Amino acid sequence: MNSKGVVSEMINEAGQIPEEAVNNAKAHEQYDVLKKSLNAVHRPTTVRVGCYTYAIEWVDGTWTAGTNRYGECDYLTQIIRVNGQLSNTRIAETFLHELMHAVSDWYGRADAETIDREDLCLMVGHCLPMIWIDNPEVFAWWCELIGADMETVN
Numbered sequence: 001m002n003s004k005g006v007v008s009e010m011i012n013e014a015g016q017i018p019e020e021a022v023n024n025a026k027a028h029e030q031y032d033v034l035k036k037s038l039n040a041v042h043r044p045t046t047v048r049v050g051c052y053t054y055a056i057e058w059v060d061g062t063w064t065a066g067t068n069r070y071g072e073c074d075y076l077t078q079i080i081r082v083n084g085q086l087s088n089t090r091i092a093e094t095f096l097h098e099l100m101h102a103v104s105d106w107y108g109r110a111d112a113e114t115i116d117r118e119d120l121c122l123m124v125g126h127c128l129p130m131i132w133i134d135n136p137e138v139f140a141w142w143c144e145l146i147g148a149d150m151e152t153v154n
């Protein structure tokens, strides 16, 4: 049984895997398969960036069909959208990419076409700890995604 089959059967309308289904998978020794698809478990729905709270919307592939986009960050409505049907690693990367757009807006650089190296390092150095400290559950989920894919490499 492949991971897509197992996981797609478990995902509910909210795009999450219910706790009961996770426990059931553990009981039936399918947890290794499930771990590879943890992107659907504990998926965050909000993230705080400085004084702003962004809603996170998990969209499917039809949202980005025909484009090379996997997500977007809308500063005005404070919504981050990510295609939730990507691999764990691509979801982790896309989510962080859109989150950094939100950070750049909070940092006052959303409209900057270019940013010099020292400014970039200042922004990342100051803001990455801030968003990590303010969103422990989000980054626990994010680390799970990366970790699950690291296990498949070994």
Ligand SMILES: [Zn+2]
Residues within 6 Å of the ligand: 097, 101
């Ligand atoms: Zn971008």
